[in-house]
Amino acid sequence: MDEYSRFVDWDKMDAGAQSQDAKDLTCIEFQELKQLARQGYWAKNHSLRAKVYHKLISNIPCRTVTPDANVYRDIVVKIVGKRNSSSLPLPEFVDNSLVPTYCLNAEGIGAVRKIILCVANQFPDISFCPALPSVIALLLHYSKDEAECFEQVCRILACNDPSKRLIDQTFLAFESSCMTFGDLVNKYCQAAHKLMVAVSEDVLEVYSDWQRWLFGELPMAYIARVFDVFLVEGYKVLYRVALALLKFFHKVRAGQPLESDSIQQDIRAFVRDIAKSVSPERLLEKAFAIRLFSRKEIQLLQMANEKALQQKGITVKQKRQNVHLAVHAENFKSEIVSVKEMRDIWSWIPERFALCQPLLLFTTLEHGCSLSRFYSHSEGHEPTLLLIKTTAKEVCGAYLSTDWSERRRGGNKLSFFGTGECFVFRLQPEVERYEWVIIKHPELATRGSEPEDPSSPAASMLASSSVPAEPSDRLSPFLSARHFNLPSKTASMFMAGSSECIIVGGGDGQALYLDADLNHGRTSHCNTFNNQPLCSESFQISVLEVWGFRD
Secondary structure, three states: OOOOOOOEOOOOOOHHHHOOOOOOOOOOOHHHHHHHHHHOOOOOOHHHHHHHHHHHHHOOOEOOOOOOHHHHHHHHHHHHOOOOHHHOOOOOOOOOOOOOOOOEOHHHHHHHHHHHHHHHHHOOOOOOOOOHHHHHHHHHOOOOOHHHHHHHHHHHHOEOOOOOOOOOOOHHHHHHHHHHHHHHHHHHOHHHHHHHHHHOOOHHHHHOOHHHHHHHHOOHHHHHHHHHHHHHHOOHHHHHHHHHHHHHHHHHHOOOOOOOOOHHHHHHHHHHOHHHOOOHHHHHHHHHHOOOOOHHHHHHHHHHHHHHHHHOOOOOOOOOOOHHHOOOHHHOOOOOOOHHHHHHHHOOOOHHHHOOEEEEEEEHHHHOOOHHHHHHHHOOOOOEEEEEEEOOOOEEEEEEOOOHHHHHHHOOOOEEEOOOOOEEEEEEOOOEEEOEHHHHOHHHOOOOOOOOOOOOHHHHHHHHOOOOOOHHHOOOOOOOHHHHOOOHHHOOOOEEEOOOEEEEEOEOOEEEEEEOOOOEEEEEEOOOEOOEOOOOOEEEEEEEEEEEEEO
16 A cells, blocks of 8 residues: 555545556646546545645645644644544534545544644634534545644645635635535526525525535545645635535436425435436536636626625624525515515525515505605615506516616616616516526627617617627626626616616516606516526506615
């Protein structure tokens, strides 16, 4: 056995890991290294993987004073003493019930706890880091001794490159990552998200498990392959793999009853037994087939979620309010949707706003059918929710990310604004959420000329957004320019308003047009979703409501 076998129980280890197929690693170019990591170049050679890990971690930019192997040798006896390592109490910032052993032998299992305690001693600023036991256990398989493993873990924790996020070390960072994952599921795994909403009272509670799936439930052969790529490409890889796991769970379990009383437990069990249905290669293939937003865009979304949590005062671990039950039955009343339907809508909106409660701003039953009153009651609120019930009992609506006051920028002309977080939906006769053309086809997302013919809203929108964008010049319309102080060219055309009309549209070719009297409307659906239009092509409005979001 090689020099990195001290803590490994080879009877548990995948036989393929002992192969000597790969000889050495000489490349230093990022793109080549990325391809080799994704292909598993060093996955079948234990010694080579250990050397690659050492090289990659040694190149992580760290704080000036970062604890090394010598520090560990100095402090471990003082901290651990003569206590049995298997019974050592762990710090509060890790989940004591989840310390993976993977393919470690008895010495390795005890070493995990010793290293965790020494890390806690050297990093007093860590307040929440549930992934740490898994990372330490994994790296022990590829370390010569405990001190070397300690040094590698410290370098990961002490990374000071602001563009290179590695492991969450505070509850705020962890919780905002869960919200960000929920936002990504909402965009990229809509079928799975629909299942989560149907079987879980609190969807965010389910998505808060996403790091546990990776750093806790995934078998050794899988998490090692994920970690190979993670060390090269960073945090975004974790989102990719977690999304792929959710997609596979939905595919394998679709239509089957839950095996337990909890969807959380079912997903955990599926990930633990993933070898029955998906290989490591297939998992990574699925993960990298997802056309995810850029690292910068995800970072901005994470910042927005952190800001929302800070504004709510949620910065330390506490019993989370059931955010997806923010729609309380006792104080919610709408003439258009039920509490259940409003909760369904709440499951679609960005996680940072799901922390809020709905607030009725405008209703035609109380404020009359006046577009000017619609604007006066809606302005100053961002985002808003538009609900419409037709005389034919159809119910549709839109989530609108931007304050209606933005329409003034166009003067008397019809001006488009909004961001790619906008969406339109139908609740009656069937529930359907419409994705945006501009999101599905990012090359369409640039600001074009103002439409001259408001009588053809869908055509105007699609025509005005048909010029390819320069990816280097803009961020995704998924993000709000207002929230991040981005240049105006990052904004897109999802909503429009003037004294004559309101237009909301673009999703799957859908566009909703409302007349100034708020009595009549029509839709343009040049490219319908499953041949199902948003609502009738021409309709009369029975009730219209605008809802805001209250802290």
